[in-house]
Amino acid sequence: MSADVELDHITVRFGDYVAVDDADLRVEDGEFFSFLGPSGCGKTTILRTISGFLEPSEGGVRIGGRDMRGIGPNRRPTALIFQNLALFPLMSVADNITYGLRVRGVSGAERRRKADELLELIALRGQGDKKVGELSGGQRQRVAIARALAVEPDVLLLDEPLSALDLKLRQHMRTELRTIQQRVGITFIYITHDQGEALTMSDRIAVMSDGVVQQIDQGATVYDNPATSFVASFVGENNPFFGRVSRTETGFAVADTASGALVGRNPQGLREGEKAIVFVRPEALVVGNGAANGQANVIRGMVTNAEFEGPTVNLYLRVEGGREVMLLMPHSGGAPSLAIGEEAVVSFDPQRAVVLPEGALAGE
Amino acid sequence: MRFVRRNGLFLSGYLLVAVTVWIVFMIVLPQLYMVDFSFRPNLPLNEIGGPDDKYTLENYRYLVFGRPTDEALLNWLHLEVFFRTIIASICVTLLDFCLCYPLAYYMAQVARGGRTRLLLLLLILPFWVNEILRAFAFRLLFASGGMINTALLGLGLIEQPIDFLRADVALYAGLSYAYILLMMFPIYNAVESLDHNQVEAARDLGAPWWHIHLFVVMPFAKPGIAAGCTMVFMLSAGALAVPQILGGPSSLWFTQVIYDWFYQGGNWPQGSAYAFVLLIACILFVLLVMRLFKVGLGEIAR
Numbered sequence A: 001m002s003a004d005v006e007l008d009h010i011t012v013r014f015g016d017y018v019a020v021d022d023a024d025l026r027v028e029d030g031e032f033f034s035f036l037g038p039s040g041c042g043k044t045t046i047l048r049t050i051s052g053f054l055e056p057s058e059g060g061v062r063i064g065g066r067d068m069r070g071i072g073p074n075r076r077p078t079a080l081i082f083q084n085l086a087l088f089p090l091m092s093v094a095d096n097i098t099y100g101l102r103v104r105g106v107s108g109a110e111r112r113r114k115a116d117e118l119l120e121l122i123a124l125r126g127q128g129d130k131k132v133g134e135l136s137g138g139q140r141q142r143v144a145i146a147r148a149l150a151v152e153p154d155v156l157l158l159d160e161p162l163s164a165l166d167l168k169l170r171q172h173m174r175t176e177l178r179t180i181q182q183r184v185g186i187t188f189i190y191i192t193h194d195q196g197e198a199l200t201m202s203d204r205i206a207v208m209s210d211g212v213v214q215q216i217d218q219g220a221t222v223y224d225n226p227a228t229s230f231v232a233s234f235v236g237e238n239n240p241f242f243g244r245v246s247r248t249e250t251g252f253a254v255a256d257t258a259s260g261a262l263v264g265r266n267p268q269g270l271r272e273g274e275k276a277i278v279f280v281r282p283e284a285l286v287v288g289n290g291a292a293n294g295q296a297n298v299i300r301g302m303v304t305n306a307e308f309e310g311p312t313v314n315l316y317l318r319v320e321g322g323r324e325v326m327l328l329m330p331h332s333g334g335a336p337s338l339a340i341g342e343e344a345v346v347s348f349d350p351q352r353a354v355v356l357p358e359g360a361l362a363g364e
Numbered sequence B: 001m002r003f004v005r006r007n008g009l010f011l012s013g014y015l016l017v018a019v020t021v022w023i024v025f026m027i028v029l030p031q032l033y034m035v036d037f038s039f040r041p042n043l044p045l046n047e048i049g050g051p052d053d054k055y056t057l058e059n060y061r062y063l064v065f066g067r068p069t070d071e072a073l074l075n076w077l078h079l080e081v082f083f084r085t086i087i088a089s090i091c092v093t094l095l096d097f098c099l100c101y102p103l104a105y106y107m108a109q110v111a112r113g114g115r116t117r118l119l120l121l122l123l124i125l126p127f128w129v130n131e132i133l134r135a136f137a138f139r140l141l142f143a144s145g146g147m148i149n150t151a152l153l154g155l156g157l158i159e160q161p162i163d164f165l166r167a168d169v170a171l172y173a174g175l176s177y178a179y180i181l182l183m184m185f186p187i188y189n190a191v192e193s194l195d196h197n198q199v200e201a202a203r204d205l206g207a208p209w210w211h212i213h214l215f216v217v218m219p220f221a222k223p224g225i226a227a228g229c230t231m232v233f234m235l236s237a238g239a240l241a242v243p244q245i246l247g248g249p250s251s252l253w254f255t256q257v258i259y260d261w262f263y264q265g266g267n268w269p270q271g272s273a274y275a276f277v278l279l280i281a282c283i284l285f286v287l288l289v290m291r292l293f294k295v296g297l298g299e300i301a302r
Helices: A043-051 A093-097 A099-103 A108-121 A137-150 A167-184 A195-201 A219-224 A229-234 B002-007 B009-038 B058-065 B076-110 B113-128 B131-142 B147-154 B169-178 B180-192 B196-204 B209-237 B241-246 B254-263 B268-292
Strands: A005-014 A017-027 A032-036 A058-063 A078-081 A155-159 A187-192 A204-209 A212-217 A239-249 A252-257 A260-265 A275-280 A285-287 A298-308 A312-319 A324-330 A343-348 A353-357
Touching: A005 A043, A017 A043, A017 A058, A017 A212, A032 A043, A032 A195, A043 A058, A043 A078, A043 A155, A043 A187, A078 A137, A078 B196, A093 A099, A093 A108, A093 A137, A099 A108, A099 A137, A099 B209, A108 A137, A137 A155, A137 A167, A167 A187, A167 A195, A187 A195, A195 A219, A204 A219, A204 A229, A212 A219, A212 A229, A229 A239, A229 A275, A229 A353, A239 A260, A252 A275, A252 A353, A260 A275, A260 A298, A260 A353, A285 A324, A298 A324, B002 B009, B009 B268, B058 B076, B058 B268, B076 B113, B076 B169, B076 B180, B076 B209, B076 B254, B076 B268, B113 B180, B131 B147, B131 B169, B131 B241, B169 B180, B169 B241, B180 B209, B196 B209, B209 B268, B241 B254, B254 B268
Parallel strands: A032 A187, A032 A204, A078 A155, A155 A187
Antiparallel strands: A005 A017, A005 A058, A204 A212, A239 A252, A239 A275, A252 A260, A275 A353, A285 A343, A298 A312, A298 A343, A312 A324
């Protein structure tokens, strides 16, 4: 059994502070859905609202079509995985996993069987009698997942469960989580501030900022077609150029910026004279004026730094207007074509840039 | 020598002397003296050290069997007081636990900072009043013409004043109140260190509140609960002032019997023997209960 989760115009206030502002969305049955945003954006509040630890100030939650108002967290068909996992330190691994079954009065033998089955799923067979403290970080992680799955929830809620792990393990657990989700087939709602996690695991992502859901889309769409300046700057690296729209063509807009006239796609239908930001991804910029569009989309600057990352080189330019721009160049194997302090010309294809209404950027 | 090098000559010297003096002169010697006392007959001053001054079990025997000339097989008078003291102390301990646990949980896990501090202050402040004064105030509160009876009579709930003192209500209330902080703080400390997410995790997994307390919070707070219960039990069993003032006319606390041996009877050996029986019984009982609940001595000291 799995179920869809509907957030029906949810607003959560703490006193005067609005933690979540009119979130209205629907997570499909069996979907891996992520809420992505910086800390304090309200994503954890949404999760606590779905799990029942918080009642929304306005609006309501429906799970599988059932209104959850007044139903406590112990009676909702959800299971939550806490950021610090919150495993019970005094219980064995098996007792941790089957705690929810014990609460439901399931017999000892049946619990033992279920524990073995779940230990098998999380690749910890035969380790049920260990204490939680004897396990490694990644193993504890998997025990927390098993403990939540044991109660056979319709929806699994995960609150940044990978943030305490080191990089290698985190990447490994991404794959593992996705595999487990596909195997059990229930709805996963995942909270993270790490775009890498959101992009690699999710079917769809809701990007949040200041309590407002900015965009809900598949990862690639969020990356290629950000809906707001916040999403453009938060998800992946992006170079913003501030200016004003001087001309529009079908689907495109030209903006006058301190770095010259820049053309990009115009998904929001900006009109002449409106303030705008042109976003160009580092990997869309190329050295030379080969990708230029007539006189537009040519940026001049001076190379200030070059970082060698292996497959790619990050090149930093200080451009006219004073901003620093980042380029991502594939590493060709030869000597670097540009030295620090050298003047450079870079350009980009208008298809690969987007012009958005002026708004808040991430981290500013 | 590593100890001296690490702490310096002055500090290590002080620590060694202080600990030795404390253990030898404050704890071991006086108690040894009392143990020795309890095995000797009660002799007039001039016969001490004389031919009759030899070790005997008579003082201990007396508590159980009374005088050899008595008709009854056992010394029921004192045995009854002894067991009643132990049982009543257990009741006081349980009562304190029932009072403290919910409040400690509330302060440690539910209330926000400001309210917790206010509650702690409200708990501590009354203990500035000394024990005797508090005990007498309780006596006034529970007396036949006291506040509670006056109020109940005034409300028409009772016809006759209730004799709270005779029913030992005042005694239980007084003892519970006297040692309640010793129950409160260890439990509060233990519950406070519990990660609240564990409570929420248990709730999220479907546990009703009592299950969370019984299987998540209490096992975690067990060392604190054990420390609190031990202290309250030991001190209640050894209390003297409160039973003296609040005890009913017919109920005697074992410490009062001991007190009487020392001061009324002038029989110090007999008094020491009684006091040791109480001490050993309390220690054995505490160790037994700790074993039952699988708590180690080391955990209590955390």
